[in-house]
Amino acid sequence: MKNFTSVTDVEDPIALIKKAALCKKSPFENDHLGKHKTLGLIFFNPSLRTRLSTQRAAYNLGMNVIVMNIDKDSWKLEFEDGQIMNSDKAEHVKEAVAVMSQYCDLLGVRTFPGLVNRDEDYSEFILNQFIKYSSVPIISLESATLHPLQSLADMLTIDELKIVKPKIVLTWAPHIRALPQAVSNSFVEWCKASQADITVTCPEGFELSPEFMEGVKLEHNQKEAFKGADIIYAKNWSSFNDYGKIGQNLDHWIVDQEKMNLTNQAKFMHCLPVRRNLVVSDEVLDSSIVIEEANNRTYAAQAVLQEFLTSMK
Amino acid sequence: MKNFTSVTDVEDPIALIKKAALCKKSPFENDHLGKHKTLGLIFFNPSLRTRLSTQRAAYNLGMNVIVMNIDKDSWKLEFEDGQIMNSDKAEHVKEAVAVMSQYCDLLGVRTFPGLVNRDEDYSEFILNQFIKYSSVPIISLESATLHPLQSLADMLTIDELKIVKPKIVLTWAPHIRALPQAVSNSFVEWCKASQADITVTCPEGFELSPEFMEGVKLEHNQKEAFKGADIIYAKNWSSFNDYGKIGQNLDHWIVDQEKMNLTNQAKFMHCLPVRRNLVVSDEVLDSSIVIEEANNRTYAAQAVLQEFLTSMK
Amino acid sequence: MKNFTSVTDVEDPIALIKKAALCKKSPFENDHLGKHKTLGLIFFNPSLRTRLSTQRAAYNLGMNVIVMNIDKDSWKLEFEDGQIMNSDKAEHVKEAVAVMSQYCDLLGVRTFPGLVNRDEDYSEFILNQFIKYSSVPIISLESATLHPLQSLADMLTIDELKIVKPKIVLTWAPHIRALPQAVSNSFVEWCKASQADITVTCPEGFELSPEFMEGVKLEHNQKEAFKGADIIYAKNWSSFNDYGKIGQNLDHWIVDQEKMNLTNQAKFMHCLPVRRNLVVSDEVLDSSIVIEEANNRTYAAQAVLQEFLTSMK
Numbered sequence: 025m026k027n028f029t030s031v032t033d034v035e036d037p038i039a040l041i042k043k044a045a046l047c048k049k050s051p052f053e054n055d056h057l058g059k060h061k062t063l064g065l066i067f068f069n070p071s072l073r074t075r076l077s078t079q080r081a082a083y084n085l086g087m088n089v090i091v092m093n094i095d096k097d098s099w100k101l102e103f104e105d106g107q108i109m110n111s112d113k114a115e116h117v118k119e120a121v122a123v124m125s126q127y128c129d130l131l132g133v134r135t136f137p138g139l140v141n142r143d144e145d146y147s148e149f150i151l152n153q154f155i156k157y158s159s160v161p162i163i164s165l166e167s168a169t170l171h172p173l174q175s176l177a178d179m180l181t182i183d184e185l186k187i188v189k190p191k192i193v194l195t196w197a198p199h200i201r202a203l204p205q206a207v208s209n210s211f212v213e214w215c216k217a218s219q220a221d222i223t224v225t226c227p228e229g230f231e232l233s234p235e236f237m238e239g240v241k242l243e244h245n246q247k248e249a250f251k252g253a254d255i256i257y258a259k260n261w262s263s264f265n266d267y268g269k270i271g272q273n274l275d276h277w278i279v280d281q282e283k284m285n286l287t288n289q290a291k292f293m294h295c296l297p298v299r300r301n302l303v304v305s306d307e308v309l310d311s312s313i314v315i316e317e318a319n320n321r322t323y324a325a326q327a328v329l330q331e332f333l334t335s336m337k
Numbered sequence: 338m339k340n341f342t343s344v345t346d347v348e349d350p351i352a353l354i355k356k357a358a359l360c361k362k363s364p365f366e367n368d369h370l371g372k373h374k375t376l377g378l379i380f381f382n383p384s385l386r387t388r389l390s391t392q393r394a395a396y397n398l399g400m401n402v403i404v405m406n407i408d409k410d411s412w413k414l415e416f417e418d419g420q421i422m423n424s425d426k427a428e429h430v431k432e433a434v435a436v437m438s439q440y441c442d443l444l445g446v447r448t449f450p451g452l453v454n455r456d457e458d459y460s461e462f463i464l465n466q467f468i469k470y471s472s473v474p475i476i477s478l479e480s481a482t483l484h485p486l487q488s489l490a491d492m493l494t495i496d497e498l499k500i501v502k503p504k505i506v507l508t509w510a511p512h513i514r515a516l517p518q519a520v521s522n523s524f525v526e527w528c529k530a531s532q533a534d535i536t537v538t539c540p541e542g543f544e545l546s547p548e549f550m551e552g553v554k555l556e557h558n559q560k561e562a563f564k565g566a567d568i569i570y571a572k573n574w575s576s577f578n579d580y581g582k583i584g585q586n587l588d589h590w591i592v593d594q595e596k597m598n599l600t601n602q603a604k605f606m607h608c609l610p611v612r613r614n615l616v617v618s619d620e621v622l623d624s625s626i627v628i629e630e631a632n633n634r635t636y637a638a639q640a641v642l643q644e645f646l647t648s649m650k
Numbered sequence: 651m652k653n654f655t656s657v658t659d660v661e662d663p664i665a666l667i668k669k670a671a672l673c674k675k676s677p678f679e680n681d682h683l684g685k686h687k688t689l690g691l692i693f694f695n696p697s698l699r700t701r702l703s704t705q706r707a708a709y710n711l712g713m714n715v716i717v718m719n720i721d722k723d724s725w726k727l728e729f730e731d732g733q734i735m736n737s738d739k740a741e742h743v744k745e746a747v748a749v750m751s752q753y754c755d756l757l758g759v760r761t762f763p764g765l766v767n768r769d770e771d772y773s774e775f776i777l778n779q780f781i782k783y784s785s786v787p788i789i790s791l792e793s794a795t796l797h798p799l800q801s802l803a804d805m806l807t808i809d810e811l812k813i814v815k816p817k818i819v820l821t822w823a824p825h826i827r828a829l830p831q832a833v834s835n836s837f838v839e840w841c842k843a844s845q846a847d848i849t850v851t852c853p854e855g856f857e858l859s860p861e862f863m864e865g866v867k868l869e870h871n872q873k874e875a876f877k878g879a880d881i882i883y884a885k886n887w888s889s890f891n892d893y894g895k896i897g898q899n900l901d902h903w904i905v906d907q908e909k910m911n912l913t914n915q916a917k918f919m920h921c922l923p924v925r926r927n928l929v930v931s932d933e934v935l936d937s938s939i940v941i942e943e944a945n946n947r948t949y950a951a952q953a954v955l956q957e958f959l960t961s962m963k
Contacts, residue, residue: 070412092701296428300429314432388724613734613735627745628745
């Protein structure tokens with residue numbers, strides 16, 4: 025594994041999920057692996073779960089951690105080549121990443137999409153600049169279009185339910201702000217790699233990018249989609265087609281108990297943070313598995329770190 | 338001890354003060370206790386001493402530490418139940434705390450009062466939400482109405498003076514901003530638990546809450562109060578009665594050498610940060626024990642952490 | 651060594667450069683030295699390289715690290731004595747530093763100049779307040795007028811080139827903002843202490859302070875200066891004479907390939923961050939040694955930390 029930015033970076037996704045389960049069972053078994061190794065966590069955007077769980081994972085492996093909020097701790101970076109750098113951007117990503125990767129053995133980076141220029145976002149411009157200029161492996165802490173650490177934790181969470189071939193439904197949910205498609209893209213990608221039975225339900229016009237929808241069942245009728253589901257995974261995302269558009273007058277897409285009653289006693293999942301009574305009702309959230317799902321973030325990150333550390337030995 | 342938020346959480350306060358003294362004597366004796374344990378420090382408000390001393394205490398015990406400034410590193414939290422979360426608050430405290438407490442073995446939290454709604458502040462609404470939703474013990478890094486780590490350090494500092502039954506005077510002092518009553522409430526609470534001889538002196542209308550004033554001598558004449566004192570503990574606080582009000586035209590409440598001359602060669606204490614020549618004169622501060630008092634913050638925190646770590650074994 | 655703020659603090663600069671080279675060769679050989687020791691890094695100003703490389707250096711030695719951004723994590727400090735502190739500054743440096751130095755075994759501090767009051771900047775007022783009130787050694791992470799960790803890394807970088815008595819040229823370069831003279835002053839200071847052959851080239855009126863120019867060759871014709879150079883070290887700085895003034899209409903001072911062609915196949919150095927195509931052309935920067943120079947920051951910091959740790963045993 026050269027970097028961890030997508031399920032396609034992973035040789036054997038099923039094996040990685042199993043490794044995450046082992047990390048959860050014996051979190052400190054490999055606490056020698058990280059000796060003298062430093063993980064750098066670079067945030068262009070806010071973070072709670074990723075920030076904390078990845079640090080915890082690194083500590084479980086005996087690593088040191090350096091956290092840095094770009095802009096707040098440092099200064100703005102220039103990403104375009106060939107510029108005369110006379111604006112507010114004090115350093116080019118080329119130097120910044122080359123340098124940071126010398127001080128760290130692994131680099132994690134979080135970089136959200138602008139949700140304005142679809143081609144730029146979907147080219148993973150910033151993440152790829154990091155990969156290009158880093159001398160060490162890059163771990164995505166959520167990029168413009170994918171969030172693989174979340175998905176790996178999601179797969180572990182589903183695995184733990186021990187349901188044979190569960191019917192998984194990814195449902196669009198309402199929100200007041202334009203959110204990335206990253207979590208949803210990534211969830212679909214990992215479901216497909218795990219040969220899971222995955223259906224996407226969303227309002228018309230809110231389908232994910234064709235590359236992610238390919239091979240996935242699509243059902244615009246949310247209640248129809250919920251029937252017989254074993255897992256409801258809710259997430260808002262802004263439109264891919266009408267790029268970055270927020271859903272209007274779609275508050276009835278909330279996941280509530282009435283809809284959950286249509287399912288096969290499905291477990292409710294969400295990556296968090298979640299807006300209560302907008303995305304999901306209190307009732308549904310309070311009997312969900314989102315807290316354990318978040319707990320699994322530590323072991324997803326630990327499995328990935330361990331994979332890299334082992335290959336360094 | 339389930340949590341550490343008040344002297345009432347502590348089974349034997351005197352024993353805890355002794356434990357802090359032992360930590361100071363041999364800071365690294367228990368450096369194995371924190372192995373594989375992570376302390377999370379969550380700040381809703383700025384901090385210098387608490388931030389640094391608690392980290393140092395954790396390191397002395399071999400713990401890992403994760404520090405997080407809510408709002409700056411993450412996003413705003415919703416604390417009210419039953420809300421439709423369509424404002425600027427992206428996550429409910431219920432999920433945030435449940436999740437953070439999975440990544441950490443102990444959680445410290447600093448949350449100041451709003452000084453607008455007295456009932457809300459004195460209900461310790463935010464702190465109690467943390468306690469309610471956390472799966473691990475909560476350590477107060479100063480809450481709306483109490484600052485027990487400061488008080489424990491204060492008690493250690495007083496103990497080190499080896500004065501038999503010292504006369505302790507807590508004096509109100511001037512300030513330009515509305516400050517919490519937390520440090521003062523807490524100091525009184527710990528003095529009472531230690532059966533100390535404690536007098537509060539303040540302008541009329543600046544008495545602490547009745548629950549804290551109960552059993553404490555009150556003297557509105559500052560100079561009268563100072564007579565024969567062995568320890569002068571100065572602190573500004575805004576009014577409890579006229580909630581959050583700042584003292585006007587009360588600059589003569591400054592602690593200066595003339596007033597100190599009325600005492601029994603009293604030692605001057607303050608929790609810091611302190612505004613020179615407003616709260617206390619340069620002369621008095623420069624011959625005070627505030628630096629050693631701040632030093633004791635490390636060992637107060639260490640004693641509390643050690644107490645929790647020991648009970649986890 | 652009592653503190654590390656200038657080459658003049660170092661008994662044997664050449665030996666320290668050699669020590670940095672040894673740290674690079676065997677980074678973990680002294681990982682026991684930092685046991686139970688905590689490094690505090692205090693930033694009044696942003697930082698990328700210094701922040702990360704110094705943390706890494708401390709980890710290589712087995713130290714713990716506490717990082718604090720003053721103002722963001724804490725509050726503003728008062729530096730003047732005798733003030734009635736009724737402004738926005740909540741704590742005097744006297745208490746803040748005395749206290750911080752109790753929680754840490756070594757304190758690093760970054761504090762930039764105001765570039766308004768030359769006497770104040772060149773008195774190193776803030777840094778000296780830290781030295782005055784700290785009970786532990788102070789390491790400059792760049793002060794108003796010097797940046798010795800950068801210079802030590804620069805000397806190591808030059809040493810690694812194994813050029814006998816290289817001709818070193820420090821060239822002024824264009825910029826859009828008023829920058830400190832610190833890196834340039836410090837570079838000259840270390841070159842002189844190493845008996846290097848150092849020439850400064852800059853527009854008239856941009857000479858460094860007389861104390862640094864003394865014993866250094868000065869050449870206002872940039873192309874003339876470049877002839878036969880083995881090392882071109884570029885840096886912008888604002889005027890010392892017309893204090894803080896930015897150079898106007900001086901964009902032709904950029905270092906480009908045409909000018910580099912005048913040299914003896916000189917290596918290009920810069921402390922970073924660098925503004926491409928303003929300070930230096932893409933072409934020159936992309937074939938430079940700035941990345942390795944930045945890498946050496948870790949080993950410069952490690953040599954200094956090791957020096958202090960050894961003397962504590």
